[in-house]
Amino acid sequence: MALTNNPMAEPYKIKMVEPVKITTKEYREKVAKEAGYNTFLLRSEDVYIDLLTDSGTNAMSEYQWAGMMLGDEAYAGSKNYYFLENAMYECFGYKHLVPTHQGRGAENLVSQTLIKPGQYVPGNMYFTTTRAHQELQGGNFVDVIVDAAHDPYNTDPFKGNVDLQKFEDLIKKVGAENIAYITVGVTVNLAGGQPVSMANLKATGELARKHGIKVILDATRAMENAYYIKVRENGYENKSVKEILKEMCSHTDGATCSGKKDFHTNIGGFAACNDDEMALKMRNMVVLYEGLQTYGGMAGRDMEAMARGMLESCQDHVMAHRIAQSEYLGNKLIAAGIPIVLPIGGHGVFIDALKFYPHIPQEQYTAQSLANDLYVHAGVRSVERGTVSAGRNKDTGEEIRPKLETVRLAIPRRVYTQSHFDVVAEAVIDLYKNRDQARGLKMVYEPKYLRFFQARFEKL
Template sequence: MSEKHVVTMGQQFGRRSWAEPWKIKMVEPIKTMSPEERQRAIEEAGYNTFLLRSEDVYIDLLTDSGTSAMSDRQWAALMLGDEAYAGSRNFYDLEEAIRTYYGYKYIVPTHQGRGAEHLISQVAIEPGQYVPGNMYFTTTKLHQELAGGKFVDVIIDEAHDPASLHPFKGNIDLAKLEDLIQRVGPEKIAYVSVAGTVNMAGGQPISMENIKAVRALTDKYGIRVYLDATRMMENAYFIQEREPGYEDKSVAEILKEFCSYTDGAWMSAKKDNLVNIGGWLALNHEDHFEAARNLVVVYEGLHTYGGMAGRDMAALAIGIQEAVQDDYVRARVGQVRYLGELLTDWGIPIVQPIGGHAIFLDARKIYEHIPQDQFPAQALAAHIYADSGVRGMERGVVSAGRNPETGEHNYPKLELVRLTIPRRVYTQAHMDVVAESVKAVFDRRHEAKGLRMVYEPKYLRFFQARFEPVA
């Protein structure tokens, strides 16, 4: 959908309106609160939107993880859960679905994506090895570090520029990757960590041409490539839309081809696979599979359930089938794009091109007067909630954490607020409300003040840190 998704009187402007490829069968009431109640709630939460009660949130754009609406087929599948401790038939259905649509040989189920990240880090990383990748993700990087590895960012430079219109800002810079390999030696590279799409860059995709080139380069040095497949459906859609030669291929065909250039993948099924809980690790090499299947028994559960109930695996197998449907992916990305185009039309700076799962507000640009050590993105997320009850989240210096050697804040070039759209949950009217709230806060931007951190946990501080306004 490259055109603007305006549905009111669309035909008047020479185009046909579009609608979501589903209808609503069940509703969940949400409540609004007064401005005074919202201000009190964000203060009690320490200006951290993760610490708000969900019942105090009007439109929840904190994350797309586990927040999707399941289909009637998925809800029906919950009643067909085989809850046997070992050998559940639902595991074999899940295994077949992953092999069919992703193409990997061996499957290890986990309770969610974080469990799969932990397993691959433990079996594939030796202390002192490097893990190059196309920009870090918070939990992935932490698991790599806890296994003794060191993440190295080898994404193209355009990914760090919110205004760049590069169509594939998730691409790996092959020169950076090969320079690292030659500098430390191939044996010091645990694997190449590829994310599609790249969350921290604004939901930006990696091209098929780039992953082919990465495969060719790593084959030369005998290095494996592992994929964070969490949002690969959206990545496949962008390849279909933007890359020559793929416009007539289906999302399912593109997904399977992309995965064929990797040695395995970990998955947070709470995103693309349209379930509220679950994950998996898929591998093509028996050595890492045998090690992971052994470790999953220690950390997650038996290798035929891995922390999920049988009913969860049943819903997940169906979610995989539904998520590759072209009409669904087109509407999913289209809703994100609709919100982004509203904000762009009003001159509000966001990461461009608009990504697949979220709008990323450029907090550094919006709050130019707030220094980065006063957490402008954290402040912006809190101010949007106070204005309307819309909950987003910070993706900037708080998420980046501290340098483990110096103890100083890491200062990323991107200081963003992520407004993440759950799948099959909200309507276009909700997106209008969100856009109007962001504009109201943007119009008052010169009055805004920064924050100071008053509580900081040791790991993944953005989840639990607390703040207060600077004097």
């Protein structure tokens, strides 16, 4: 079953609107410079269409808003926690739930619980906050994703897969006892939102368990991944997203999850696992870093909204529309000859900045330049996913030059309509026609951690 290329009407009605500010190009040039040409440092009120991220930028349903009124704000034992726990078990199937304020809180708990300094943590491509927590705990990230993931034009339907040979080679090289766990992201953000197949998840789990290694799912967009399995992998076309999701998790030992993506909420996350001892350790630490184990940094109302959003997102038609919006924008860009990562990702469209601006080398931050030019040109905010995001080698201090130097047009859930994506597409196409005029950037301020959030640049 193939994904449709036809536009899909929104499976909801709009009952409240938020006005946006209309600005001039001269104004945007001024504020972009003031923000150090970093789209993270722009004020949101100065943005016309905001595709910076799909994290926490979603529109909640009336069912979620109604649940907000049922917030039990008791310090201990909130009824909303138990509803969230039941929803997590129904959708994901893990035995233990530890709530956190967002996904990186869960990454911190898992990293501190499982990593001993000097151990290796293989994964199917790094993600910024995940790798940062692993390295802060003394771990060494090793990329074991399939080679196709680093090729923007390879159309393999499951470019997020773990390369089993790379994983096995690492085990032989360093010994299973020196591997803390393997992280499997579903979908793989920095590869362009690429999914992992069920067959690969199962094989990865079997190989890991053979050597006594835990599999930790980065389940932030697991429901999108489940939908891709439904439409791309033989034997799953008649299964529901919820059924597929639970089967995915059965091949793993635990998960970290940001509730700010698939669950349509603005805050929240969790760590989950099946191991009793691991759960005890994480509950002990969550009290130190987040809050009591029955709220973990969230208000009761936020736990209620997250649980309700979790149940909503397991509905097939919700995920079908989610993917259709990304497909619509991506196909408009493909038709105009814009170089984007293929296949089109679930949570956004990734522009190949090196092909878009071939005259700007990576050491001049190609994708960062493109993201800023798009904002100045049309008021569309996007984000760099390339050299700036990759950061530096923790041992040598040298900048990492990833093969994928992209600009991500992330799509918030239930926020924008087809007309907005028409505007975005035309803006990108206009910019491409005048690409020879673009200039690179130099970094003038670099923070110690996760530099892409706060770094500042100047035009060359």
